[in-house]
Amino acid sequence: xxxxxxxxxxxxxxxxxxxxxxxxxxxxxxxxxxxxxxxxxxxxxxxxxxxxxxxxxxxxxxxxxxxxxxxxxxxxxxxxxxxxxxxxxxxxxxxxxxxxxxxxxxxxxxxxxxxxxxxxxxx
Numbered sequence: 001x002x003x004x005x006x007x008x009x010x011x012x013x014x015x016x017x018x019x020x021x022x023x024x025x026x027x028x029x030x031x032x033x034x035x036x037x038x039x040x041x042x043x044x045x046x047x048x049x050x051x052x053x054x055x056x057x058x059x060x061x062x063x064x065x066x067x068x069x070x071x072x073x074x075x076x077x078x079x080x081x082x083x084x085x086x087x088x089x090x091x092x093x094x095x096x097x098x099x100x101x102x103x104x105x106x107x108x109x110x111x112x113x114x115x116x117x118x119x120x121x122x123x
Contacts, residue, residue, distance in 0.1 A: 005062065006119050012110040016056045016070060019077070019103045023049045026096045044080055045100075048073065064120045071111050077104035 023045040030045070051073045058066035081101035085094055110116060 003062070003119070003122055005060075006115045008110045008113050008116045009059070009062070009119055012070070012107055012116070013056065013060045015103050015107045015110070016052050016059060019074075019100065019107065020049050020052050020056070022096060022100045022103060023052070026093070026100060029092045029096050030090075048077060048080075062120060062122075067111050067116070067120045071108060074104045074107040074111070077101075078108065 026045040027049070052070075055066045055069045055073065059070050078101060081097045081104060084097040085101065088094055
């Protein structure tokens with residue numbers, strides 16, 4: 001019996017990689033923003049880069065725990081991105097977080113689909 005990786009897992013993995021890049025851009029964008037943005041908006045994306053990077057390989061490898069961790073990180077990312085979008089008025093920072101929000105939602109949706117659940121259940 002072959003355990004072929006479904007397209008949803010491949011796309012979710014690619015979105016995690018793109019999210020890492022977006023978070024790096026968010027960190028740089030926030031670093032050049034006015035001073036009141038720097039504490040939260042610089043450190044939080046940096047933390048998420050580390051979390052996503054740590055789980056990306058294992059998500060690709062089909063580890064069930066990596067799916068759960070990726071979903072948790074994406075859910076926290078949705079909340080964090082929304083907080084930046086609703087609170088800050090620095091346009092470049094908000095724009096980057098809107099993209100991050102869409103990607104985080106995409107990751108969550110893909111990892112919650114039945115075909116994805118089934119793939120990770122077989123691991």
